Amino acid sequence: MFKLEMISNLEKMENKFDAIVVGTGISGGWAAKELTEKGLKTLVLERGRMINHIDDYHTANMDPWDFKGGDTITQEAYKRQPKQSRTGYVNTESSRHFFVDDMEHPYNDDENKFNWIRGYHVGGRSLTWGRHTYRLSEFDFEANLKDGIAVDWPIRYKDISPWYDYVEQYIGVQGRPEGLAQFPDGKFLKPFDLNVLENHMRKSIANNFNDGRILSNARTAHITEGTKPGLGRVTCQYRNRCMRGCPYGAYFSSNSSTLPAAEATGNMTLMPNSIVHEIIYDNDKKRATGVRVIDAENNQSYEYYAKVIFLCSSSIASTSILMQSKSNRFPNGMGNDSGELGHNLMDHHFQTGAYGTFEGFKNKTTYGRKPAGFFIPRFRNIGGITNRKDFIRGYGYQGGASRGSKSIANSKEELAAYGKKFKDIIVQEGEWSGSMGAFGEILPYHDNQMTLDYNKLDKWGLPTVTFNAKIRENEISMRKDMKQQAIEMLERSGFKNVTGTGSDNNYVFGNGIHEMGTARMGRDPKTSVLNGNNQIHSVKNVYVTDGACMTSSGNQNPSITYMALTARAVNHAVDELNKQNI
Ligand SMILES: Cc1cc2nc3c(=O)[nH]c(=O)nc-3n(C[C@H](O)[C@H](O)[C@H](O)COP(=O)(O)OP(=O)(O)OC[C@H]3O[C@@H](n4cnc5c(N)ncnc54)[C@H](O)[C@@H]3O)c2cc1C
Ligand code: SF4
Numbered sequence: 001m002f003k004l005e006m007i008s009n010l011e012k013m014e015n016k017f018d019a020i021v022v023g024t025g026i027s028g029g030w031a032a033k034e035l036t037e038k039g040l041k042t043l044v045l046e047r048g049r050m051i052n053h054i055d056d057y058h059t060a061n062m063d064p065w066d067f068k069g070g071d072t073i074t075q076e077a078y079k080r081q082p083k084q085s086r087t088g089y090v091n092t093e094s095s096r097h098f099f100v101d102d103m104e105h106p107y108n109d110d111e112n113k114f115n116w117i118r119g120y121h122v123g124g125r126s127l128t129w130g131r132h133t134y135r136l137s138e139f140d141f142e143a144n145l146k147d148g149i150a151v152d153w154p155i156r157y158k159d160i161s162p163w164y165d166y167v168e169q170y171i172g173v174q175g176r177p178e179g180l181a182q183f184p185d186g187k188f189l190k191p192f193d194l195n196v197l198e199n200h201m202r203k204s205i206a207n208n209f210n211d212g213r214i215l216s217n218a219r220t221a222h223i224t225e226g227t228k229p230g231l232g233r234v235t236c237q238y239r240n241r242c243m244r245g246c247p248y249g250a251y252f253s254s255n256s257s258t259l260p261a262a263e264a265t266g267n268m269t270l271m272p273n274s275i276v277h278e279i280i281y282d283n284d285k286k287r288a289t290g291v292r293v294i295d296a297e298n299n300q301s302y303e304y305y306a307k308v309i310f311l312c313s314s315s316i317a318s319t320s321i322l323m324q325s326k327s328n329r330f331p332n333g334m335g336n337d338s339g340e341l342g343h344n345l346m347d348h349h350f351q352t353g354a355y356g357t358f359e360g361f362k363n364k365t366t367y368g369r370k371p372a373g374f375f376i377p378r379f380r381n382i383g384g385i386t387n388r389k390d391f392i393r394g395y396g397y398q399g400g401a402s403r404g405s406k407s408i409a410n411s412k413e414e415l416a417a418y419g420k421k422f423k424d425i426i427v428q429e430g431e432w433s434g435s436m437g438a439f440g441e442i443l444p445y446h447d448n449q450m451t452l453d454y455n456k457l458d459k460w461g462l463p464t465v466t467f468n469a470k471i472r473e474n475e476i477s478m479r480k481d482m483k484q485q486a487i488e489m490l491e492r493s494g495f496k497n498v499t500g501t502g503s504d505n506n507y508v509f510g511n512g513i514h515e516m517g518t519a520r521m522g523r524d525p526k527t528s529v530l531n532g533n534n535q536i537h538s539v540k541n542v543y544v545t546d547g548a549c550m551t552s553s554g555n556q557n558p559s560i561t562y563m564a565l566t567a568r569a570v571n572h573a574v575d576e577l578n579k580q581n582i
Contacts, residue, residue, distance in 0.1 A: 017043040017269070019573075020291055020306040022276045022321065023313035025124020027546040027562040029254025029262075030167070031310040034570035036267035040577075043304055044262070045274040047296055047313070048120030051127065053231045053255040057245030059094040067093040083107075086115045087511060090128065095243045098128050107465045108453055114467035115510035116316060122272055123255040124314065125513070128243045131220040131251050132375070132398060133173045134556035135164050135184045139382060144552050147392055150344060150444040151522040153551045154532030157184070163564035171252035171563070172228040174372070175219030182394075183216070183377035189224045191217040192236075192372050196364045197401035197432050201374070204493035211386050213379035215489075218372040218398060221252035221560075230257035238368030251371075273297050277462050279309060279325040279334055279542060287541045287582070288334075294460050308541045308573050308582060312566065315547035316450060319518035320465055322529075322536075322544075323452050335519065335529045335536035342451055344444040344520050345469045346553040348512035352479050352502030353397065354486035355435035356495030365403050365429055373400025376436065376489070378555055380481070391477040393443070395555045397486065399436030406430040434495060437502070438482035441555045443474055444517055448509075469509045476505045514558050516547030534569040541582040543569045 018040035021031045028044065035042045050056075064071045071094045073085055084091045084099040091099045098119045107116055119125055138157040145152040161184070168187040177185040194202060194217055202215040222236045233249035233256055242251050249256035262268040278292040280303065290305035311318040319342055325334035333341050378394035381387050406428040414425055442448075448469035456464045471479075483500045490498045522528020525537035530549050536542045545566040547558055576582045 015302070015304045017041050017304065017306040019043070019308045019310065020045065020304060021310045021312055022291065023124060023311075023317070023546070024122045024254055024259060024270070025312070025314060025546075026126045026129065026254065026559045027314075027566045028124065028310070028312035029126060029258030030563045030566040031312050031545060031570055032262040032268055033258040034567050035310070035574070036262040036265040038570065038574045039267065040574070041267050042262070042269070043306065044268055044270045045276050045291065045293060045304070046122050046270070046272045047275040048122065048124075048272060050272045051122045051245075051255055053249065053253075053260070054245075054247050057247060059244045060241060060247050062094060069093070083115060084117055086508065087117055087513075090117060090243075094241070095128060098243070104459065106456070106458060107467065108456060109467045111468045112470045113508045114469060115508050116465070116467070116515070117510065117513045118314065122259070122270070123253055126253040127245050127255060129559060130557070131222060131242065131372070132557040133168070133175075133219050133221045133560045134375070134377075134396070135186060136160070136554045136556055136561055137182050137184050139182050139378075140552060140554035140556075143393065144444070149552075150446075151520065151524065151527050151551060154521050154523045159532070160561070160564050160568065163568040164560065166567055167560060167563045170229065171221050171257060172223040172233070173219055173560075174217075174222050174224040176217045178214060178216050178377070180214070180377060182382045186219075188219070189226070192222070192224060192370050194374060195366050195370070195401060196361050197358055197434060198374050200361070201401065201434065201489070201493045205376070205489055208492040209489075211379055213376060215374050215376050218375040220372040222371060223250050228257070229261060231260045233257065236371065238370055240369035240371040242371055274302075275460060275462070276313065276321055277324050279311075279321065281325065281327045281329060281334060281539065283327065283329050286539075288539050294462075296460070299460065307577060308543070310566075310570070310573075311542060311544045311548075312546050315516045315518055316465055318544055318546055318548045319450065320452060320463075322519060324463065334542070335539055337525060337538055338527050338529060340520060340527065341529055342518050343446050343449045344517045345448040345450055345467070345509075345515065346442045346444055346517040346550065347469075347509055348439040348514045348553060348555060349442055349471050349475050349479065349507040350437055350439045350512050351507065352483045352486075352500075352504070353399070353435065353437035354483065354490050354498055354500045355433060356490040356498035358401070358432040358434060358495050360494070361432055373398065374436075388481070391474045391481070393441040393474070393478070393555070395438040395440035395478060395482050397436040397438045399434065401432060401434035403432050404430040434490065435501075436486050436489070438486065439512060439555050439557070440475060440478045440482055441553050442471060444520070444552055445472060450518055467509070471507050471509070475507070479504045479507070514547070514553070516550040516553060516558060519544050519548040520551045521549045522551060533572040534565055535572075540576070543573055545569045
């Protein structure tokens with residue numbers, strides 16, 4: 001099996017390329033693959049260390065007892081990663097090496113807490129993402145225009161739909177077609193089966209509500225049949241250890257899929273440990289000519305040049321690079337004629353829902369460790385009786401049902417058991433339970449923003465990011481409904497001990513790990529940063545195709561949209577290069 005090659009310092013002397021891609025996460029991997037497959041000599045710059053597929057997934061086969069203190073968040077993790085720890089699940093011992101050290105990578109969120117959860121290494125968060133993969137729908141692309149909020153998306157569903165097809169077929173997405181306009185179907189592999197209780201919930205919800213809501217299989221980027229291109233990508237083994245990196249390449253990551261494809265063309269030069277901090281602008285040519293980079297290990301500075309630049313370093317980092325790219329033409333940051341750069345920061349608000357226990361199905365259990373549960377697509381504000389007076393937009397639920405092991409706290413005798421007796425107790429099946437949590441749309445408020453603090457520099461002398469964003473009235477009203485409807489669906493499905501979870505008005509921004517919208521797309525350069533092809537309005541050879549481009553957030557997990565927009569933008573860029581327009 002070949003490894004991705006890094007280039008040596010000597011080779012850094014070669015500094016002219018056809019294209020430069022910044023970042024190797026979900027969007028950067030796609031830009032690298034598409035550009036190199038179209039024949040462009042492409043430099044791919046990544047600020048973090050190298051992660052080779054399989055070889056560098058050192059926890060992939062470890063069991064809880066192989067970790068000191070079990071697979072928990074340790075005191076050391078709390079000390080080094082106090083902000084990454086706020087999620088409560090990403091930086092346990094099996095995966096914490098894929099999340100940044102907050103001491104080394106500080107940011108400021110004194111006014112309103114913001115959880116900026118990220119990993120700096122080759123592959124970015126493509127290694128740790130939850131793999132939920134839902135298309136935006138026409139409802140989402142039309143929403144701002146219809147509601148008179150923020151600015152209109154410059155594209156519609158039909159513009160992105162073929163690119164969703166293209167991406168889904170390449171990465172492998174399992175799912176069940178449902179034929180709902182707000183939940184567009186795609187090119188799916190066969191779905192993971194719902195288990196017996198999840199199937200029961202599907203029937204109960206369909207029979208007990210008259211607003212068309214359904215429970216469907218979660219759609220995720222897992223291979224469930226056949227193989228997909230990349231490094232030995234085969235079907236999922238039901239291990240549910242995805243956040244550690246998958247040795248089977250069974251879920252999509254840049255490391256198993258897009259980067260090896262780019263490498264195979266012979267056109268990619270991949271440089272880890274390369275912090276891009278500025279795009280170079282040529283005032284005479286009115287275009288970008290390259291990027292400035294600091295070597296993360298030895299602090300040396302380099303410049304690299306190319307005809308076209310793809311900024312894919314994730315929403316906050318890409319906007320931060322644009323903000324640092326100051327020139328006479330752009331004193332407030334590249335592409336910031338509108339003053340919108342850094343504004344309209346969005347996420348999905350979540351962590352509210354319900355759980356309960358279920359008394360039936362005592363003769364049934366679950367099979368393996370299925371890495372996906374169910375999804376209940378949006379059923380609010382899509383017309384007729386679904387329309388609400390207390391909030392606009394909508395939310396969808398992710399959840400699952402499972403059967404746990406028997407509790408040992410039932411009697412004094414059980415508590416005192418040890419040896420064979422103890423083993424006999426704990427291998428017995430326990431009770432069924434189920435839970436669901438909603439992900440809701442956050443509106444693009446101008447006042448939710450990120451800025452740069454030049455008084456607080458990081459260890460490379462670069463300004464740190466300051467966040468100031470919070471949820472507002474629309475989200476708070478929506479959260480009440482998110483919790484109430486979860487309770488009702490569990491109760492009407494026969495669950496007992498149903499309990500609502502989460503707070504109505506408290507949500508720490510960023511916790512959804514879907515931060516987006518700080519360099520939005522729009523039709524008018526006066527009110528947006530990017531056009532409908534993801535080009536900076538005023539610097540046509542710079543494309544921003546990560547979440548920074550989002551004009552509204554929808555409620556769907558966003559990464560498939562970044563992938564589709566990236567593939568579409570590369571197609572556009574190569575056309576424009578061929579026509580000598582950029
Ligand atoms: C635990 C978790 C669960 C998630 N679940 C889902 C889900 O189910 N579905 C979904 O759609 N999304 C999910 N996400 C979000 C998803 O991971 C992101 O939307 C996606 O990775 C964004 O892609 P990206 O390319 O913009 O950024 P990333 O994947 O974060 O990649 C950015 C890359 O750029 C590099 N970089 C940053 N700054 C610079 C710089 N200055 N110079 C050079 N390189 C730089 C970074 O090191 C990184 O490698 C989840 C994320 C996490 C952490
Ligand atoms: S559950 Fe499937 S995708 Fe996840 S790590 Fe295991 S084999 Fe890979």
